[in-house]
Amino acid sequence: MSDDPLDALLNEMAPRDGEPIDPAAMARRDLQKALPKRFYKEATAQAQNGAFVLLLDGRGAKTPARNKLALPTLAAAEAVAAEWAGQDDVIDPLAMPLTRIVNSTIDGVAREMGATADEIAKFAGSDLVCYRAGEPEALVRAQAAAWDPVLDFARERLGARFICAEGVIFVEQPEPARRALKEAVGRVAQGGPAAPFALAALHVMTTLTGSALIALAVAHGELTPEDAWAAAHVDEDFQMRIWGADEEALRRRARRWKEMEAAAMLWGLVA
CATH class of the missing domain: 1.10.3580.10 (ATP12 ATPase)
Known part of the structure; x- marks a missing residue:
């Protein structure tokens, strides 16, 4: 298993087998888990290849399904970055509703x-x-x-x-x-x-x-x-x-x- 903290976080946030990609369902599940520690200092948004991506300490973030976390507008990407920047010592998915919706969009809705x-x-x-x-x-x-x-x-x-x-x-x-x-x-x-x-x-x-x-x-x-x-x-x-x-x-x-x-x-x- 990878020791990368971002990979570990994605594994925690990913839907389980048979679980729908749904922000509300994922949030309820996350209530039962220990919260992962914050592993980055800075969260920013940046234009990249015609979209706007979330960067954690300059590294491109990914969704739970390992897709690039990219949005169509800078304002939306900055709002997601603000959620990540607003986390304290731990990363609480319940405090990141916008990120959850964006994840479910990229991993699920965009395909369906x-x-x-x-x-x-x-x-x-x-x-x-x-x-x-x-x-x-x-x-x-x-x-x-x-x-x-x-x-x-x-x-x-x-x-x-x-x-x-x-x-x-x-x-x-x-x-x-x-x-x-x-x-x-x-x-x-x-x-x-x-x-x-x-x-x-x-x-x-x-x-x-x-x-x-x-x-x-x-x-x-x-x-x-x-x-x-x-x-x-x-x-x-x-x-x-x-x-x-x-x-x-x-x-x-x-x-x-x-x-x-x-x-x-x-x-x-x-x-």
């Missing part, structure tokens, strides 16, 4: 663009904002206030008219609405060298919020990441107001927010 786009588009059939409570009235109003603007955005900007249903009974969305959402995601996937990173960011935002429409609203500047996050947790916040805060749920949400924030940042740096 069509499949990733399809996963996002599938949310058209069960998007969070289309399923509403019938009561109590306070929750009905809260959902409408948070989610109606998202449906307005989909109609006005994407040309997609979605149907709302009460309760959890499945509703078949109109084919034109599903097609319009798929086309919107497809345009992201066809966005040139930055497309894998933008698509990965959109995928993370979609899965974290349970809504491709909320994620696309962030991507189009219709919602801030903070407002999108609040919209995704309307039901949970309503229940907490009635029954009190669930501290463990709030801790999980805080960890997931870091991933949401990083995904929105990545989108803004590459899209």
Whole structure:
């Protein structure tokens, strides 16, 4: 086995056999492991062969699958370098959500663009904002206030008219609405060298919020990441107001927010 500390770190960060390349899943696994010591003094970004790479003490960094850690814009590479520079005595993957998304982009999404786009588009059939409570009235109003603007955005900007249903009974969305959402995601996937990173960011935002429409609203500047996050947790916040805060749920949400924030940042740096 190599004594190189970077190789050792990559082995620790790499997915196990059969494990999906997924930033959230990798973070949960990393909670159970001892953190590796920081082995570099300086983390920087540098232009190289038409891309921008992360350098650790002048040496090119790699992803867990041993691909070059290269990004399409200097701003994105500098943001990743800032995460590495911000590590203290140990390297904590939980404190590096942007790096995790970039790794999963390079090692996974870039090879599976069509499949990733399809996963996002599938949310058209069960998007969070289309399923509403019938009561109590306070929750009905809260959902409408948070989610109606998202449906307005989909109609006005994407040309997609979605149907709302009460309760959890499945509703078949109109084919034109599903097609319009798929086309919107497809345009992201066809966005040139930055497309894998933008698509990965959109995928993370979609899965974290349970809504491709909320994620696309962030991507189009219709919602801030903070407002999108609040919209995704309307039901949970309503229940907490009635029954009190669930501290463990709030801790999980805080960890997931870091991933949401990083995904929105990545989108803004590459899209």
